[in-house]
Amino acid sequence: MTAVLSAPSAVTCDDVAVVRPAAPAIAPLADVAGATAQVPLCTGDTVRYANLDYAASAPALTAVAAAVTDALTGYASVHRGAGHLSQVTTRRYEQARETVRAFVRARTDDAVVFTRGTTDSINLAAHITDGDVVVLDIEHHANLLPWCAPRPDGSSRARIVRAADTIEDTLVALEAELASAPAALLAVTAASNVTGEVLPISRLASIAHRHGARILVDAAQLVAHRPISVVSHGIDYLVFSGHKVYAPFGAGVLIGRADWLDAAAPYLAGGGATAEVGVESDGCTDVRWHTGAARHEAGSPNVLGAIAIAAACDELTRVGFESIGAHEEILRACLDDGLSGVDAVTALRIFTDSTDRVGIAGFAVAGHQPRAVAEFLSDSAGIGVRDGKFCAHPLLNRLGYRDGAVRASFGVGTGSEDIDRLVGALTHLTTKARIE
Template sequence: MTAVLSAPFLTPIAELGPAHPSIAPLAQVVGADECVPLRAGDSARYANLDYAASAPALTAVAQTVQASLAQYASVHRGAGHLSQVTTRRYEEARETVRAFVRGRVDDAVVFTRGTTDAINLAAHVTCGDVVVLDIEHHANLLPWCAPDRTGSSRVRVVPACATIEDTLAALDAELASAPAALLAVTAASNVTGEVLPIGRLASIAHRHGARILVDAAQLVAHRRVSMVSHGIDYLVFSGHKLYAPFGAGVLIGRADWLDAAPPYLAGGGASASVDFGITGADAAVEWHRGPARHEAGSPNVLGAISIAAACTALADIGFDSIGLHEEALRARLDDGLAAIDGVTALRIFDDSTDRVGIAGFDVAGHAPRAVAEYLSSDAGVGVRDGKFCAHPLLKRLGHPDGAVRASFGLGTGSDDIDRLTDALTRLTTRARTS
């Protein structure tokens, strides 16, 4: 039988001082006690610091999905009792999501396969120029590079400046220079965790006659969002970053563009009426309006239910508690990384003051993949390495070959942070003494 290691990787709490008390996880997640093999031949509890890629399922979410399986059936077109139950749960999920992000009563809530799918849907329904920053995840860059459905080229990329204030001014100037239909921006960087002032960005867009789409994939699990208060026209996020990894995402926003565009996919569910002539060449199709127009086929009912369950769970925990938990972990992580020679934190803006639970960093003299492999094999710590689907941003930050990213959430405790920083200390110390 292999031994399970934990204590050797931890700095004793007494040595950390009163500024760094022990921090317990805030919520139960599936797999919290999972053990992984180490190079030494023993094993350790897995320290999951890769939440920004895919967060583990909240236990409450998994239990909701499991309970729904017994009554799972077809949606929208079945007269049977279980079909009616499933349809009601699916539609109730929309309202739960709308309430969670404080959407407008007439906003469409369309379930998708994830953030990438949601932004591609938004690109499908948007006509006109789209302004983006060069710091975006590829999901909020590449869909806008293709011509819109009128054949017009549309993407206008604005380089981010050294400060948020200068970046806002650059976006203001770009939108003033020529009409644009949409400003598409991230709410929080998936590389550094830095949070952008969405309300101010929305005001800039609206002042110049544009709408705003917010990629909130890295924000909604960490911060309270209000589409109404922040002036957000379209909001997108993924369940798998919201503790609901069941293959669904969502686009919430103004219905007029969605209703005016052809269906995202042609098929059953999107069509209200279909009439073929003898050859089919004179087919007459009437498409639904509303979310159904862009949800052809059998929807991911369990994915939608899981997102709604995550929204409910996060609201029950409360974002004040979530913020305090993550602030304590972030301070511990930042202090730990800053104390290690050769470790440099990544930052986009000189004046940013708010971050979600993400820390991108470089370890001098070590390739990102080598660092990630060492953390896994020697300490049982899971982090991300590479370019994080943000190649232009990594290049502008001076790391074209990638970096390392640690990210955390509700299931993270101080032991996980200490395991990471202790292992990095051993790695850099070994390099200096060898």
């Protein structure tokens, strides 16, 4: 039966043949929490959850969960406590900085500032940046809106460059923009959260530096899939979120050159950021702020979030990016081949010359709204995907998907059974199912 869409959409279970694929050929590479979770289907049955929404929030690695559990047994205040557990917790928190520094191969004098996530990290970067910022129109909102915020005089510091149809022409456009007038910063996403396409960060850094600008790299969608070297890639500022790298608790980091961070006013005013404070009847006096990471980490930090990120960095290092890359390359090829075999499915791409993608596949299903597709996959096959415009509205609009699209994404906890189940369910949807 041809699938028919009307709103509101609900799966008619009589038309759904639950896809139960053959035994997996490729097992997950690492253990993640919730890997055996059972979810209900519209038929009344249950099935193991196929999590294909890693790009939104990756499941916690079991090694990360264990590290957090261990830290909880000795959890206490940090930095100014004389008690033994306070000292232990402080050491764990500060060691987490060094673990992150080593993981991204940062400079020894780079600041490592813990934040609430990538969005918070980029807002902190915007806070410390003076001058114009060059950015592409294909960015996630987190790497677009902070730069578009008006200056006190109402002017915008964002200089938005339209990405070309090829990566090569996009690099030419960025170089031309940077050459046209001074800019403080080039802010780019390392891997698209919509298509997974990876940009050549080293070349972008060289372009920025050639024209006197620094480069900020949003690595939220790259850091769990590819090795990153702040030094070798020539990165000035790197940001990412814990929840994209198998670490929960709403934490992130900004790693980069300390001079702008030390010169800027504290991101937040409060305890921990100050070395000395006095008061008079007309206000605070003699306020002296710390330099370094503490200057921008006022208040009680997310200690467990930082510990979780460090544990994820350690575990990914143990698994090895060579193994991760090989695992995800096989799964990506399986997914691409499977989607290409479903006539109604169109894969999303930004560039015609891109050759590298992480485990992200954005696609549209002809004749079906994205939310209806996502609900069908969940209700009929126990598959979790993302639908909508993925906080990248300008990109989806220019690609012609103003109503959004569907996104499947995966990582080290994914096996080929998950990919097979998705392809089978989409095939069923486009050839037999009915959505009412």
